[in-house]
Amino acid sequence: MPLLFSYGTLQQENVQLSTFGRLLDGQPDALLGYEELMVYIEDAEVVALSGKTHHPIVSFNGDSTSQVPGLVFEVSDAELMHADAYEVDAYQRVLADLASGKQAWVYVNAVHAASAC
Numbered sequence: 001m002p003l004l005f006s007y008g009t010l011q012q013e014n015v016q017l018s019t020f021g022r023l024l025d026g027q028p029d030a031l032l033g034y035e036e037l038m039v040y041i042e043d044a045e046v047v048a049l050s051g052k053t054h055h056p057i058v059s060f061n062g063d064s065t066s067q068v069p070g071l072v073f074e075v076s077d078a079e080l081m082h083a084d085a086y087e088v089d090a091y092q093r094v095l096a097d098l099a100s101g102k103q104a105w106v107y108v109n110a111v112h113a114a115s116a117c
Helices: 013-020 044-050 077-086
Strands: 003-006 027-032 034-040 054-060 067-074 091-097 103-109
Touching: 003 077, 013 044, 013 077, 027 091, 034 067, 034 103, 077 091
Parallel strands: 003 103, 054 103
Antiparallel strands: 003 067, 027 067, 034 054, 091 103
16 A cells, blocks of 8 residues: 655544545654745635645755654555645655655655655
């Protein structure tokens, strides 16, 4: 099963129930080489679901000492597609390294996503 790392709203129970139809069991981990910023969300449905107009977003900075804490979840391929549908265009899904040594899908700043690969 794919791993999905979340540092933001995908950790919220209401977002998980709406997006995946179930609550996810996450394990603490950290994303390496990224820094966290905030992005304004214009999609009314996403704002209504998350309850927030600004969501965290991460950008690759290449600094191996930079870490963004979060949770890693096991999801199905179908659930990963549901997460893709939830995320707005500011985000792009990439495979990234975690502090645990695992690799997981994570939604990063789409503007800088190419430099993360």
